[in-house]
Amino acid sequence: MGNGFGIKCKKCGYNYVGVNGIGYMYPVEYASTVKDIREGKHGEEYRKFFEEHEDAAVNCGNCTAVCTKCGQIEDVTDLSVYLPKAGQSSDGCVLPSVLEDGFDKYLEYEHKCSDCGGKMRIISLENEIKNGALKCPSCGEVLVEDKEVKILWD
Numbered sequence: 544m545g546n547g548f549g550i551k552c553k554k555c556g557y558n559y560v561g562v563n564g565i566g567y568m569y570p571v572e573y574a575s576t577v578k579d580i581r582e583g584k585h586g587e588e589y590r591k592f593f594e595e596h597e598d599a600a601v602n603c604g605n606c607t608a609v610c611t612k613c614g615q616i617e618d619v620t621d622l623s624v625y626l627p628k629a630g631q632s633s634d635g636c637v638l639p640s641v642l643e644d645g646f647d648k649y650l651e652y653e654h655k656c657s658d659c660g661g662k663m664r665i666i667s668l669e670n671e672i673k674n675g676a677l678k679c680p681s682c683g684e685v686l687v688e689d690k691e692v693k694i695l696w697d
């Protein structure tokens with residue numbers, strides 16, 4: 544399950560809808576992400592970790608990230624890598640909620656801004672907006688929630 548969260552800038556009209564969580568295609572995305580990792584498409588560190596750990600699992604959930612350099616906001620695939628705690632199995636596709644409870648996080652993917660190449664930070668749109676911490680990437684004004692946006696994703 545995923546849900547959308549809308550934000551907007553009252554000054555310049557910038558708006559953005561972040562969709563976080565997972566969709567019904569999750570098992571397919573999971574399988575292709577693991578394949579990409581094993582083929583080295585997400586870097587040598589990731590490839591090696593999956594080679595050394597048969598039971599490694601990856602979070603393929605969607606989340607929102609903000610560029611620490613230019614402030615651009617983008618949706619990205621989480622791609623954090625986990626190993627199971629005792630008694631947990633990572634057979635098949637592991638859901639993000641299971642990863643959070645039954646797994647330990649080992650690697651965090653370094654997302655790069657598609658605009659300036661800067662380092663991105665994964666955020667909770669909802670919390671950042673509540674705290675007034677998110678600035679408009681176009682004009683620098685504090686962004687607010689766009690209450691007209693409510694998306695439920697299956």
Ligand SMILES: [Zn+2]
Pocket residue numbers: 552553554555556557679680681682683684
């Ligand atoms: Zn603006």
Ligand SMILES: [Zn+2]
Pocket residue numbers: 610611612613614615656657658659660661
């Ligand atoms: Zn950037």
